[in-house]
Amino acid sequence: MNDNLIIKQKDLIENPTPRVAVCLVLDCSPSMSGEVNYGSIIQQTNPRPINALNEGVRCFFAAVKEDEIAKYSVEIAVVSFSGKAKIVLDFQSIENVDIPTLELDMEHGGTSIGTAVKLTLELLNKRKNEYKEAGVDYYQPWLVLMTDGQPTDDTHKDVSKTVRELINTEKLTIFPIAIGDGADMEVLSMFSPKRTPLKLKGLKFNDFFEWLSQSISPIPQSIPGEVIPLNKDGIKGWTEL
Amino acid sequence: MHTKFKIAGAAVIGRNHESKGIPLQDKVFSFRSKNQKEAIIALADGAGSCAYSHIGAEIVTSKIGNIILNNFEDIFKDLDWAKSFIYEKLLKFLQEYTLSKNVNLNELASTLLFSVVKEKKKEVEYIAGHIGDGIIIKYEDGNVKILSYPDNYEFSNYTFFVTSNDTLEHFRIYRGKFVSDEGFILISDGTAKSLYKKTDKSLAPACNLIFKWCDSYRQNTVSKVLKSNLQNIFRLNTFDDCSIAILKRMKKRI
Numbered sequence: 001m002n003d004n005l006i007i008k009q010k011d012l013i014e015n016p017t018p019r020v021a022v023c024l025v026l027d028c029s030p031s032m033s034g035e036v037n038y039g040s041i042i043q044q045t046n047p048r049p050i051n052a053l054n055e056g057v058r059c060f061f062a063a064v065k066e067d068e069i070a071k072y073s074v075e076i077a078v079v080s081f082s083g084k085a086k087i088v089l090d091f092q093s094i095e096n097v098d099i100p101t102l103e104l105d106m107e108h109g110g111t112s113i114g115t116a117v118k119l120t121l122e123l124l125n126k127r128k129n130e131y132k133e134a135g136v137d138y139y140q141p142w143l144v145l146m147t148d149g150q151p152t153d154d155t156h157k158d159v160s161k162t163v164r165e166l167i168n169t170e171k172l173t174i175f176p177i178a179i180g181d182g183a184d185m186e187v188l189s190m191f192s193p194k195r196t197p198l199k200l201k202g203l204k205f206n207d208f209f210e211w212l213s214q215s216i217s218p219i220p221q222s223i224p225g226e227v228i229p230l231n232k233d234g235i236k237g238w239t240e241l
Numbered sequence: 242m243h244t245k246f247k248i249a250g251a252a253v254i255g256r257n258h259e260s261k262g263i264p265l266q267d268k269v270f271s272f273r274s275k276n277q278k279e280a281i282i283a284l285a286d287g288a289g290s291c292a293y294s295h296i297g298a299e300i301v302t303s304k305i306g307n308i309i310l311n312n313f314e315d316i317f318k319d320l321d322w323a324k325s326f327i328y329e330k331l332l333k334f335l336q337e338y339t340l341s342k343n344v345n346l347n348e349l350a351s352t353l354l355f356s357v358v359k360e361k362k363k364e365v366e367y368i369a370g371h372i373g374d375g376i377i378i379k380y381e382d383g384n385v386k387i388l389s390y391p392d393n394y395e396f397s398n399y400t401f402f403v404t405s406n407d408t409l410e411h412f413r414i415y416r417g418k419f420v421s422d423e424g425f426i427l428i429s430d431g432t433a434k435s436l437y438k439k440t441d442k443s444l445a446p447a448c449n450l451i452f453k454w455c456d457s458y459r460q461n462t463v464s465k466v467l468k469s470n471l472q473n474i475f476r477l478n479t480f481d482d483c484s485i486a487i488l489k490r491m492k493k494r495i
Contacts, residue, residue, distance in 0.1 A: 005454070005466045007474055011447040013438045014478075018397040135440030137397035171395065221257050221480040224374060224393075224400040224430065225288025225350055 017072045018137035020219045021091055021127050023120045024060075026053060027147040028102050029082035029111050031182065049148065049179060049203055054102055056205025061099045063213035070213075071095065073220035077123055078102070083110030083152065085119045091127045113147055113187065114155025117163060124172075139219050140173055144212065146200075148179035151187055160190035167193055177208065198239040207238035246280040246358065247460040248273050250486035251468035255431055257289075257480040266295045266351070267429050267484035270302035278360040281306030282486040284427040286375060288350035288402055293342075297335060297349025301403055304334045309357040309368055316368055317416050324412045327370065331403055350402035354389070356425040356488055365419040365490060372412050374400040374430040376437055378448055380489065381423045385448040389413055391430060391437075400430070424452055424489030431481030432471065455489040463487065 032053065034045035047055075057078070064074050071094055078088040082105035089100045124141050131138045143163075166172035176188035176197040188197035200208060211234045218228045250269035258265065266287030273280045283302040287294025308330045309316060316323040335349050352373025359366050369388060371377055377389035392411050393400050401411040426448060428436055436445045454463050471483045 001466070001469060005469075007447045007450065007470045009474075011445055011450060012435045012474070012478070013443075013445045015434055015437075015439055135438075137393075137439065139398055140396050170399075219398075222398045223255070223257055223289045223481045224286070224352075224398050225290055225294065225402065226257075226398060227290040 016134070016136045018139060018220065019075055019131060020073055020139040020216065021075050021077070021124060021141040022216060023077045023079060023124060023141065023143050024057065025079045025081065025116050025120050025143060025145045026057075026102060027082070027111060027149065027179065028080040028105050029149055030104055030106055030109060031149050032179075033104055045203075047203060050102060050104055052203035052205045053146070056209040057102065058099050059206050060209035060213050061094065061097070063210060064216070065094055067213070067217050069220050070217050074216055075127070077120075077127075079116055079120050079123065080105065081112060081116035083108035083112050085112065085116035087119065087123060090123065110152035111147060111149040112153050112155050113145070113151045114153065114157070114159045117143075117145065117191065118155065118159045121159070121162065121166075139222070140170065142173045142175070142216065144175045144177065145188070145191060146177045146179055147183050147188070149182050150184040156187055156190060163191045164193045175212070179203075198235065201238055201240050204238040211235065211238060245277040245360065245491060246273055247455045247463065247489050247491060248280055248282055248487065249455070249460045249463035249467060250282060250284070250484070251464055251471055252429075252482065252484035253468065253471040253476055255476055255480055255482040258482060264295050265482055266298060267431070267482040268295065268298035268302045268351075269484050269486045270306065271486055271488070272306055279310055279358065280488055281310070281355070281357050282425065282427055282488045283353070283355040284375065284429060284484055284486045285351040285353045285403075286373070286429045286431075286482065286484070289398075291348045291350045293344055293348040294351050296338065297404070298351040300334050300338060300349065301331055301351060301353045302355075304331065305353065305355045305370075306357055309355070310359065313357070313359050313366075313368065317366060320414045320416060323368075324409055324414055327414075328403075328409055328412060335404065346404050350404045352400060352429075353403050354427040356427065358419070358488065358490070366416070367419065367425075368414070368416050369425065370412065370414045372401060372403055372408060374433070376428050376433050377415075378426040378428065378444060379423065380425070380449075380452045381420070385426075385444050385452070387437075387442065387444065388415060388425070390442070391433065419490050422490050422492045424455070424487065426451060427486040429482065429484040431479045431483040432475055432485050434479040434481070435475045451485075451487060452489055455487065455491070
């Protein structure tokens with residue numbers, strides 16, 4: 001074909017890759033040590049839940065980095081919580097990120113799920129505004145909430161209403177996951193009007209995060225009107241149904 | 242006879258659909274009357290997960306032109322009334338299909354962009370309309386500008402469709418007159434990834450180039466060239482289907 005009829009790259013636009021923001025909201029309260037106190041005897045699970053969680057988080061980051069398309073699109077933030085919540089990793093490109101190691105918060109006992117989720121929503125809103133200012137398209141953000149305990153304050157009551165509204169208006173996707181028998185499924189349900197909270201099978205964090213990375217992988221290639229179904233068979237590998 | 246309008250268009254399947262064995266969901270329609278007093282271009286992008294969205298796109302692009310031309314003066318006079326009128330007509334055609342094939346209306350979901358021109362006593366009037374994403378580009382005074390921007394809700398993979406519950410609120414309709422050799426380009430969101438800069442809402446230089454092709458080549462040639470560029474260049478910048486339609490009023494040669 002005549003060269004005048006072939007459009008050159010210089011005459012086209014190069015737009016930034018649309019982003020999908022994923023925030024991991026992870027319980028790092030003392031109970032995640034796996035120590036059970038029987039008075040004079042302290043029993044320790046092996047592995048320690050916090051170690052298995054860290055291993056799972058590392059797997060998730062590695063899987064996203066290896067995905068040729070997801071690595072340019074998926075941005076991960078990590079919020080840890082016990083009685084207080086803190087940002088362990090803010091949103092950024094995954095290419096040069098130092099994968100964080102979560103540590104138990106022995107200083108602030110308790111489980112303030114609401115404080116953690118409120119901090120997460122602020123983080124997500126800030127990132128979305130940054131996308132808007134930079135003219136970067138983005139997909140619906142994901143929030144993964146994992147806890148092994150019951151909330152020790154009432155902060156979850158108000159913020160769960162906000163989360164429910166975001167989910168019902170399709171502005172957020174949430175995955176509420178219970179770790180062990182001590183997690184309060186009813187409280188987790190308050191954050192998730194469309195998806196029943198699931199309980200992790202033992203300490204199968206690796207299996208969960210592998211499933212999560214596979215679930216997020218199609219999102220950067222999705223197009224308007226496309227529904228990406230979750231791998232329901234894959235869920236059986238890491239959850240107690 | 243002097244060629245008054247040139248029309249051209251093309252659509253190619255994207256990498257997402259190709260890998261999944263899903264048909265091309267973008268449809269393009271173009272028509273020019275024998276006396277060249279009327280011309281239509283229309284483009285629709287079927288919704289990703291809807292099984293019959295390529296059919297929905299086919300229906301709305303093939304019907305919109307006649308809906309407009311058969312009621313041109315009334316529509317031109319009252320755009321508010323026109324939105325409901327056009328919407329109901331389109332829904333009727335879609336519903337006829339749902340009844341005959343026993344499918345749900347939302348399975349036919351697609352966006353819609355169109356431009357219809359009519360020459361009356363040496364003046365050319367136009368009516369253009371837009372539901373969903375994609376862009377309507379207007380060419381006038383040798384420059385391109387955006388007549389209608391994409392309507393994407395908040396997220397990259399969300400938009401509004403002809404079959405959405407709140408379509409009327411998001412249906413944009415425009416009217417005007419051509420002063421000289423003006424025209425329109427309709428592009429789907431897949432094509433827009435290469436032609437529209439989101440950060441500053443500007444258009445790529447290629448848009449002007451495409452209008453210039455109409456000055457130099459027959460419309461069939463322009464369609465082939467558009468298809469080739471969509472296939473070999475544009476579709477590499479997106480996973481989505483890519484489509485484009487162009488209508489240009491030609492200057493009368495002395």
